[in-house]
Amino acid sequence: MTRILTTASIIISLNICCAALPQPVLLLDQQTDGPAIPLLQREIARQAVAQVFRDDLGYLCRDRALGAPAESPADLTVRFEFGQPSEHSLSVNLTGGPKGRETWNAVLETGNYLLLLEQACTEAANLATPRKSSGYPEKLPGQAAADSPRLTDLIDLLRTAHAEHLQNPSADSYALLIRGYAHLGQRCAHTWSASSKVYQARSLVYAQRFLREHPDSADALYLRAYALGLCGLHQLALNDLEAGKALQRKEPPSWMQPLECLLKFDTDALIETANSEHPQCVTAGLMAMMTLEYTPFDSRIFETYDRLNTKPDENLRVLALLNEAGGVRAMHKTTMEGLEQMKLMLRNDLLNHDLLPLRLQTY
The missing domain is CATH 3.30.160 (Double Stranded RNA Binding Domain)
Structure with a gap:
């Protein structure tokens, strides 16, 4: 039941994302x-x-x-x-x-x-004739919005990034699209649809295009590593990470630290990051759970969840992981929690979104 409802929420959100614009439609x-x-x-x-x-x-x-x-x-x-x-x-x-x-x-x-x-x-x-991005900044911004636990925040981020990218492609808009779609792909990886692969492919395509424009950029390699890592191509992501470090003597962006731990399946380091003031602490919590997704020791998933100070309950992907690992009692609890979170998401996020018609906002 959780999976079916989650799929519906993704489609509703994407209809928000694809609001009518004065553009030709494909x-x-x-x-x-x-x-x-x-x-x-x-x-x-x-x-x-x-x-x-x-x-x-x-x-x-x-x-x-x-x-x-x-x-x-x-x-x-x-x-x-x-x-x-x-x-x-x-x-x-x-x-x-x-x-x-x-x-x-x-x-x-x-x-x-x-x-x-x-x-x-x-x-x-x-x-078509590709458009190249504008000037390249010395350092990519932290982009904390891409790590928001709220699905509607992520959708809004992608809408804004697409609008900016259409007007003026830049390193910042590329980074937001790459990381935003990588996160969205994981947020709906448990749904019974191809949507997660669509978003992961978008992240990979934007990362590849950015790297084609800036082949000597360490940040371009880091961004492709991020896209590869969150769609499960861990060794390829590690290769890009090491290549980026070889090109750049300074420290990678802050959002690379949780990814490197994910690629090395360092659950303890991710839990430590999730329980800290790190800008990507929310993402680190999800990644900590992802490191144990295919473990034969189901109890470790629940132990890891209990060790997180801030429970990523708004992320239905986490509840789906717990649901898959648990027995009858745990599955009942996580299924009911998923329904409750879906209700809160619909009421607090989607139905109050300013892009919805007023009659729906006040429903």
Whole structure:
């Protein structure tokens, strides 16, 4: 029950995120038949194309994989057809592209995620002339908003970052989009939908594009490490982290410290960070729980949860972890807690959001 309701909340929030704007609308269609493709590989290809339409061609993108209905009004509909994957490659055919480039065909490497990501971004860039980001700051800001425990705060952050990025792509807007989507992917990783892979792929695509623009930047490597780490590609993330440290003698941004602990499965260090005044203490609490997600010792998950001074109860992902690990009694408690948190989220966050019609805000 918790999972079903959580999925509904994500869709409601995304409808807020996709508020009507005076932009042409793109409907990103979802393949319903054909060969089975690993979701993250599929979404890297789809979101690389969507990112070009969104940021370089100025389209407002609606995605069938995120619940947009097939009959959604759109100025352009893009359809993907994935060929039967071979051992190391995936063929992609796109129809409905921009005028003069109505079709797009690519064969993408699947044996290496970094190569797949680079090829997808390179091929998608052929659909339009990419816009480069503006000046590069000496240090990326802390961006504490990306670590807020409230889902609506995260949605608002992404809406603002997209608006800023559309007007003036910058290192700051890239960083907010990369970390924001990485967090959103984890926030709904327990739902029965492809939404988490959509968000993770968006984070990876933005990280790859930023690294393509700034190949000698340690921060670009750190951001890609963040995206890779939160979608489960730990060794690739560690490689980027070490490469970033080799390029930059100064300390990495503060948000890299919890990630490095996650990549090394250092649960105790994450608990210590979560119980401190660290700017990413909330995120560290979630990461501490994530390090034990697949442990055969279920009691360790509950022990870790008890050691956290601030319980990340607003994060339904944490409750889902406890639900998976617990027996009948614990599952009953976490399921009921999930329903209670969903009620509070609807009442306090979504129904009071200023983007909703007034009649819904006062419901």
